[in-house]
Amino acid sequence: MAEPLFSVRRLKVALPDMTRKPLIGRAPLVEILKGLDFDLPRGSVTGIVGESGSGKSTLGRALVRLLEPSAGSITFDGRDITHLPEAELRPLRRNLQMIFQDPMSSLNPRRTIASIIAAPLKQNGLGDNLKARVAEALQRVGLPQSFASRYRHELSGGQRQRVGIARALALSPKFVLADEIVSGLDVSTQAQILTLLEKLAAEMGLTVAFISHDLSVIRRLCRQVIVMREGVIVEASATDALFDKPQQAYTRDLIAAIPLPEIDAGWLDIPAAAKAPT
Amino acid sequence: MDEGRARRRGVPPRLWLAGGWLLLALLAAIFAPLVAPQDPLAQDLMLERLPPFWMAGADPGYWLGTDSLGRDLLSRLIFGGRIAFIVAFAAAIAACLVGSALGLIAGYFGGWADRIISRIVDVWMAFPPVLFAILLVAVLGTGLSSVILAIAIIDWTRFCRVIRAETMGQSRMDYVENARIAGYGRIGIMLREVLPNVVPSIVALLSLEMGIAVIVEAILSFVNLSISTDDPTWGGIIAEGRLSIHQAWWVLVFPLVTLILTVLSFSQFGEALKTRFDPVLR
Amino acid sequence: MSAICLDIRDLSAVLPNGQRVLRSVSLAVQPGEVRALVGESGAGKTMIGKAVLGVLPSSVRIVEGDMLLEGEDLGKLQPKARRTLIGARTALIPQDPLTALNPSRRIGPQMTDRLVRILGWSGEKADTRIRQLLDEVQIRDPDRVLKSYPHELSGGMRQRVLIAAAFAAEPRLIVADEPTTALDVTVQKQILRLIVQLQREHGTAILFVTHDLGVVAKISQRVSVLYAGKVVEEADTAALFAAPQHPYTRALMAATPRYTDPFASLKPVDEAVLAGLASEIAAADQAWRRSHG
Numbered sequence A: 001m002a003e004p005l006f007s008v009r010r011l012k013v014a015l016p017d018m019t020r021k022p023l024i025g026r027a028p029l030v031e032i033l034k035g036l037d038f039d040l041p042r043g044s045v046t047g048i049v050g051e052s053g054s055g056k057s058t059l060g061r062a063l064v065r066l067l068e069p070s071a072g073s074i075t076f077d078g079r080d081i082t083h084l085p086e087a088e089l090r091p092l093r094r095n096l097q098m099i100f101q102d103p104m105s106s107l108n109p110r111r112t113i114a115s116i117i118a119a120p121l122k123q124n125g126l127g128d129n130l131k132a133r134v135a136e137a138l139q140r141v142g143l144p145q146s147f148a149s150r151y152r153h154e155l156s157g158g159q160r161q162r163v164g165i166a167r168a169l170a171l172s173p174k175f176v177l178a179d180e181i182v183s184g185l186d187v188s189t190q191a192q193i194l195t196l197l198e199k200l201a202a203e204m205g206l207t208v209a210f211i212s213h214d215l216s217v218i219r220r221l222c223r224q225v226i227v228m229r230e231g232v233i234v235e236a237s238a239t240d241a242l243f244d245k246p247q248q249a250y251t252r253d254l255i256a257a258i259p260l261p262e263i264d265a266g267w268l269d270i271p272a273a274a275k276a277p278t
Numbered sequence B: 001m002d003e004g005r006a007r008r009r010g011v012p013p014r015l016w017l018a019g020g021w022l023l024l025a026l027l028a029a030i031f032a033p034l035v036a037p038q039d040p041l042a043q044d045l046m047l048e049r050l051p052p053f054w055m056a057g058a059d060p061g062y063w064l065g066t067d068s069l070g071r072d073l074l075s076r077l078i079f080g081g082r083i084a085f086i087v088a089f090a091a092a093i094a095a096c097l098v099g100s101a102l103g104l105i106a107g108y109f110g111g112w113a114d115r116i117i118s119r120i121v122d123v124w125m126a127f128p129p130v131l132f133a134i135l136l137v138a139v140l141g142t143g144l145s146s147v148i149l150a151i152a153i154i155d156w157t158r159f160c161r162v163i164r165a166e167t168m169g170q171s172r173m174d175y176v177e178n179a180r181i182a183g184y185g186r187i188g189i190m191l192r193e194v195l196p197n198v199v200p201s202i203v204a205l206l207s208l209e210m211g212i213a214v215i216v217e218a219i220l221s222f223v224n225l226s227i228s229t230d231d232p233t234w235g236g237i238i239a240e241g242r243l244s245i246h247q248a249w250w251v252l253v254f255p256l257v258t259l260i261l262t263v264l265s266f267s268q269f270g271e272a273l274k275t276r277f278d279p280v281l282r
Numbered sequence C: 001m002s003a004i005c006l007d008i009r010d011l012s013a014v015l016p017n018g019q020r021v022l023r024s025v026s027l028a029v030q031p032g033e034v035r036a037l038v039g040e041s042g043a044g045k046t047m048i049g050k051a052v053l054g055v056l057p058s059s060v061r062i063v064e065g066d067m068l069l070e071g072e073d074l075g076k077l078q079p080k081a082r083r084t085l086i087g088a089r090t091a092l093i094p095q096d097p098l099t100a101l102n103p104s105r106r107i108g109p110q111m112t113d114r115l116v117r118i119l120g121w122s123g124e125k126a127d128t129r130i131r132q133l134l135d136e137v138q139i140r141d142p143d144r145v146l147k148s149y150p151h152e153l154s155g156g157m158r159q160r161v162l163i164a165a166a167f168a169a170e171p172r173l174i175v176a177d178e179p180t181t182a183l184d185v186t187v188q189k190q191i192l193r194l195i196v197q198l199q200r201e202h203g204t205a206i207l208f209v210t211h212d213l214g215v216v217a218k219i220s221q222r223v224s225v226l227y228a229g230k231v232v233e234e235a236d237t238a239a240l241f242a243a244p245q246h247p248y249t250r251a252l253m254a255a256t257p258r259y260t261d262p263f264a265s266l267k268p269v270d271e272a273v274l275a276g277l278a279s280e281i282a283a284a285d286q287a288w289r290r291s292h293g
């Protein structure tokens, strides 16, 4: 089998903890990611799930090298990018895309949607035919063309999210990290986006890391799943195996907490064992 | 419900008032030789302390009356406006360029750049501004350019502090990282993405600073440290008016009112501009 | 007998180009009720919440309709009185956590400010309450979180901070705009439990915007389904899940993914349903134009 697009070995990321910064001198570092190992095969969609605050977005930022790892290595497309300086990363950026978790703040308030989608195209030498490319990008995510001239505050939450998706995919990257990109979309729009990702993965060899809390979507979309908690991978396996035979207690808890769309009066009751003694 | 909710579109009244006054004062200052009814320097002891037009004993050629040397107060205010506006624009723009640039760098790059710039600002702010100004003019010598320079040297910190904080807030937004993902360099992001988002604050501060420069210039004139005493300045007129407050209150009151109106208008105008510049608030 | 907590009657709002974004929306939330609001992305769910709280963008204009908060007609109040009333009785969990927080202030003061300033609590009381709530929303390290800046928290932590801030004041009505999009299912379950507790102990009513029909099924008593600014179906939750009436609701239900049967779901709404919706909207607009000259 071909070499994977990403190989991540013993990846650690530490960030300064500003809340414990002494008056003079540097803030102490806290380790957010505590040694992760995994591969992302080319053209695959890998789900990343886990507790809120477990480090999924931080992992995403490290993969696209918005953050520099403190230890370990990241190999992308056969090249070690762990400590590449910003200038050498720039030519790779086109292929290292990330769609951010918070759609509002990831769009510049002073730019129109058209200019937000066009900027990375221009910067990466895809500036010809800009109008047509922008139009196509909007159309792919199901946004009307009239949105090109709007500003971010004139869109709904889900529409903003789709602008972020359009912007990243317009570059036809090799890799995209999708951080919680469908939780703000109604199910039929979700279907459209997921179909688009599946198609790009199958036809263009796009590799996707798909961070999501929606395990039903994960099961539908992803071939393999990584479960994270407190900065470590607690379980990683093929999707069906994970859902059918979860190995770890945390994974079982997660699956048990999925709300299925059916009435169940007792669902919210706290199981007797977990009740705190009064 | 309808009319209660319907928001007024277009220009808010305070912008009209503030902008109107500034425009009037500016035009009067620019065309001072044409619009001033009298020569501002012409003394006529026969005409000393004429009251304003509505009071008994007023002279029709001297609308706001005359001072103790018989000079026309209105003409002096109009000519004084020239210096006020030159100082306001030049000093505020100079302070703005220096302060905003340093603030942007400190806020965006953080680290060493921020530490050095912030330390300088702290040291600067430790001086009481008016004393600092008097000291600077004493060193630089009197004259228009040293007044401008002094104000810029003192007040760049106002821009620096505000723009630094604002830039820092903006830099924490994901759109800045998104621009890195798009392949932009650090300086490109600072200028292309962050700067436009702090422009409304810069504009508001600039306008406010113009008002402040007018006050500082008046204070310097008041203590006789501005430009040559012959040219009428608002501060100079106030200083003279203070001496004859019991005989001719108007020589003090009219320049004070002019000064206050101008300063308030500048700050109101700035706030209003800020809202209009902001696509979110608009 | 208690008054209806939130009563929206025939609310219509238009964009500057004259297009209606809210099409005669009526919606009543009883005290202690969780009302789910679901619908297409861009249907106007956030708009309804903003209209109630009086924070619509200035380009959107309400052209018709009344909104009553616990019997008080918001449209008849002076702006100041309206703000005070809304500030004291309602809270919002906004859709965009990061933009709703001030990037240059620490979380702690941002959370206590509202309690101290608007509700006149003592700083100490506010602090205790906030800590208690952070614990209940399963924030592990409240000290660190309170001292952090918003960008130093994860998406889900920011969302929980805003949930805690909204719950803290025990308002009569909470507008929760997709409050659990960034939360893993175990934390989400805990938040839903908290909502039920709040509802039982204080009779808080909640307007709960979400795309997750699983959450709707577990927590709400009634559901309104919105499409293009129009309420196309309104029903008791149990009835809606037993027998959805409107074709759009049925399409949504069919498209909702289940991990137990992933490939049966996630399909776009089909053309016939969309065409039906389009003509329904057009007919409503025509009728509205006729009656409004």
Ligand SMILES: Nc1ncnc2c1ncn2[C@@H]1O[C@H](COP(=O)(O)OP(=O)(O)OP(=O)(O)O)[C@@H](O)[C@H]1O
Pocket: A015, A016, A017, A018, A032, A051, A052, A053, A054, A055, A056, A057, A058, A059, A101, C151, C152, C153, C154, C155, C156, C157, C182, C183, C184
């Ligand atoms: N800039 C930062 N400085 C300090 N700590 C940070 C910073 N960014 C994130 N953290 C911390 O790192 C941890 C992981 O955050 P991350 O955003 O990666 O979580 P996540 O898995 O994406 O969670 P969620 O599902 O809630 O979005 C959190 O405890 C967070 O507070």
Ligand SMILES: Nc1ncnc2c1ncn2[C@@H]1O[C@H](COP(=O)(O)OP(=O)(O)OP(=O)(O)O)[C@@H](O)[C@H]1O
Pocket: A153, A154, A155, A156, A157, A158, A159, A184, A185, A186, C015, C021, C040, C041, C042, C043, C044, C045, C046, C047, C048, C057, C059, C060, C095
């Ligand atoms: N300031 C504005 N000017 C013009 N149109 C706007 C403005 N704000 C929102 N809209 C439009 O109004 C419609 C309703 O937006 P709203 O935010 O209420 O949608 P929503 O139902 O909350 O959707 P989502 O689930 O995606 O958040 C959208 O189609 C949006 O594009």
Ligand SMILES: [Mg+2]
Pocket: A056, A057, A058, A101, A179, C154, C155, C156
């Ligand atoms: Mg995250």
Ligand SMILES: [Mg+2]
Pocket: A156, A157, A158, C045, C046, C047, C095, C177
């Ligand atoms: Mg919304």
